[in-house]
Amino acid sequence: MTVEPNIRAVPRRDDIQGLRAIGALLVAIYHIWIGRVSGGVDVFFIVSGYLLIASLARQAEAEHRVDLVLFTTKLARRLLPSSFLVLAVIATSAPFWLPRMQWQTVMQQIAASSVYLENWLLATAAIDYLARDEVASPVQHYWAMAAQVQCLLILGAAVAVFTLIRRRPSRTDLLAFLISVFALSLAYSIYSTSRNQAFAYYDTFARIWEFALGGITGLLLPGINLSPIHRTIGGWIGLVAILSCGIVLEISTVFPGYAALWPTLAAAAILVCGNGPPLRFGVARLLAARPLVWLGDISYFLYLWHWPILVFYLTYSYQTSAGPIEGAVVLIVSIVLSHATTRMLDGRFPGRKNDDRPLQTAFGAIIALAVIAAGLFVWRGEAARSMAEERLRVADPARYPGAAIKGLAAGSSEVPVHPGAMTARWDDADVYRDGCHQSLLGTTLLSCSYGPRGASHTLALVGGSHSVHWLPALQGVLQRYPDWKIVTYTKSSCVLSSQESSEVPAYRDACTKWNELLMERLLATKPNLIFTTSTRVIDGIEEVPAGYQRQWAKLAAAGIPVVAMRDTPWFGFDVPECVEINGRFSPKCIVERDSVLAPINPTRAVSFRENLHFLDFSDYFCTAEMCPAVIGNVQVYYDKHHVTATYMRTLSEALARQLAPLMRDAKPLAQK
Structure with a gap:
């Protein structure tokens, strides 16, 4: 060289x-x-x-x-x-x-x-x-x-x-x-x-x-x-x-x-x-x-x-x-x-x-x-043609049931996987395109609002990218609740926690500062509901970090309900690439459930429950034995661990059923 x-x-x-x-x-x-x-x-x-x-x-x-x-x-x-x-x-x-x-x-x-x-x-x-x-x-x-x-x-x-x-x-x-x-x-x-x-x-x-x-x-x-x-x-x-x-x-x-x-x-x-x-x-x-x-x-x-x-x-x-x-x-x-x-x-x-x-x-x-x-030039033209062809596919419930399919079957090989190889990487939540997701080094509290401008109720979506990928499902939930809106407070690789564990000092310091600003905002605005993640895999073990629980306790003391969703699986390889090369049914593209999720949900060990509501949707991502890459003809992940917006939208109905009691009984902000 x-x-x-x-x-x-x-x-x-x-x-x-x-x-x-x-x-x-x-x-x-x-x-x-x-x-x-x-x-x-x-x-x-x-x-x-x-x-x-x-x-x-x-x-x-x-x-x-x-x-x-x-x-x-x-x-x-x-x-x-x-x-x-x-x-x-x-x-x-x-x-x-x-x-x-x-x-x-x-x-x-x-x-x-x-x-x-x-x-x-x-x-x-x-x-x-x-x-x-x-x-x-x-x-x-x-x-x-x-x-x-x-x-x-x-x-x-x-x-x-x-x-x-x-x-x-x-x-x-x-x-x-x-x-x-x-x-x-x-x-x-x-x-x-x-x-x-x-x-x-x-x-x-x-x-x-x-x-x-x-x-x-x-x-x-x-x-x-x-x-x-x-x-x-x-x-x-x-x-x-x-x-x-x-x-x-x-x-x-x-x-x-x-x-x-x-x-x-x-x-x-x-x-x-x-x-x-x-x-x-x-x-x-x-x-x-x-x-x-x-x-x-x-x-x-x-x-x-x-x-x-x-x-x-x-x-x-x-x-x-x-x-x-x-x-x-x-x-x-x-x-x-x-x-x-x-x-x-x-x-x-x-x-x-x-x-x-x-x-x-x-x-x-x-x-x-x-x-x-x-x-x-020729390559870019072929890429544009393939991408346009994939975008013509419509994720209708009949062909692409996603999470609604019985038993998390892989679907039919006669129906192309959606999103396809050219478009899966960009099948993510709106916050990335709307410019309201904070970067690894940023500390400013960015925010976007989705739903009616004059909505009387607010659901705050808070945390890192694994909170973000629930946004499409939550947007589907709001279609059933026209008096609700979603406000996002998200940052890359930064969860709602009082203790950031990043090995990179700059990322850790930025996340700590961002969390301080976030808590000030949440305690000041008091949203009707906060949606975040509840677990994290640390050194191969799924657990509920103490830093999470300290933040939840502060919010609970202020009377702000928190919905904490169990984290989705983390694969050790690029999932859609595996599907493209080996096919949706290949064992190479499947991981054993016990390798990515704890046998028992760690949130069961959390002692306090006041204003805290745990959800576990892991059965929509894994069977009792394994976690597939494609469910109901829908590509579940767009990289190693982030869930596609298409698959998340198929979870809207199930998520709406779980959130219904909390959203139905919530008081408008003016009455809180």
Whole structure:
């Protein structure tokens, strides 16, 4: 993945090619067999900074200027043909093997990857609660290349501006500048990771320090004179640290803060200790071995190819991970493709890249980009046609009884499942489109009202997304009670509780603040009825958290009735995607009831009941033994655990029967 535009080129070191090979192999092996992140990407980042940022700094020192245009064009000429080629293959082939559930998301990601903005698209999705459950796309790995290009351009521009201001910068000046950038970016990275790690992981500004560290290493290298024994020990310690990083750390949950110093400092140590005369027992001797150098030469394409090939296999086989043999096939195919495409584009292996063929490489990049655009155009047209066809289906009670079907049967295979694969993801409650559902980081109390404006009674729908998905059912209930309206107070991943348990500090703090404002509003307005959830699965156990009960007690003391609904099942996989690939009757798309719900409703253990009414609709989602994905020809879930609006509407009649005594006897607000 690392590139060399030959700005103030330095002699080629074969051990650096071997280090690239280690980074690429770690990324591929961890993705294929371990299902974790290895830290190999961070090794690439250090090498890029070492080769490119240090080269720019040396140019600034020697020539008192930085040719940023040359740097950018050479970077583009090396990157674009390769990345566009793989994107073109994915864009033209994915409609034939990718589940339709993913089409919209993957098309967006291909477009973002084409302009090297994939990392920001994923960062946004990381704070979109509903998008966090989407399965990986075949171009998700392009985030690292996007972050790399952005960091290199930002640092390159920063060095150019610093050189312009300083006019005749010395190496000491440039080192001080890069160290300052390193310190500022690392400090931001540590803070951002502690507050919102999911966003920080893809944040360009939380990654700049890694490239700056590589540049610092390159500038310091000529002045470092280590003894052979120190070079030997330091190099092997660096390699062991890189190899062990992904095993010891859960990188996907702690990077890129201070934990990322582990692989980056290790890579820097290898770069330092490998400089100089070859050592008999030095790590550079291993890294310069011909097989590793050969893999290093194709490492860029190996990074590009291994992920879509793995996603293709996992999609085709409907597996969550590859076995030893299958994974080996994925890796071998990736290596063969990488070798072939590297030779095809470069004519020869890296080291003398295609700098002498600018027109040819530019023309190839333009052709590939045109193929990507054409593929997306045709693909989008087919997606629009499929979506329009699905929307023509009318969820009438005869064909789509949903929860009203006897015994929760799966329905008839002759009737298409509704909502279908193209529309299920958007079959959710109105609050998302109406802009009154608060985000993960927001604290403002957003609200929407549904029902007659002059209604004398109010039902407050309160809590997180699992409260939200009951809104369509409640809207059906209100059709029987014209003097009632629904007022919503909802926030992603934030329930009505006095104690938020999110592992992300920023989410936890936002939820706590939101709950404070919510309770103030509820106690001030005193709605006739509050509807929320009563249980939550924590560490695999369904329970009624103490924080829930404390809030209920406060509301009960104020005379506000609370209806608390038992939470709906959480599946461990994308349910509609499973139905699309395997069929509605497949055992793969069904979970055992005991695995998602406690044998006995935990609300039975709650001691106080004053103004508190528990509902349990789990029998509308599960039989005594299992929980199906499709009931009465209706798709029950639109992701891993959120219920479709279509299925919820089929529960309106049953919910109305349960709420009737409370709604019928409620006094108007003016009389309370």
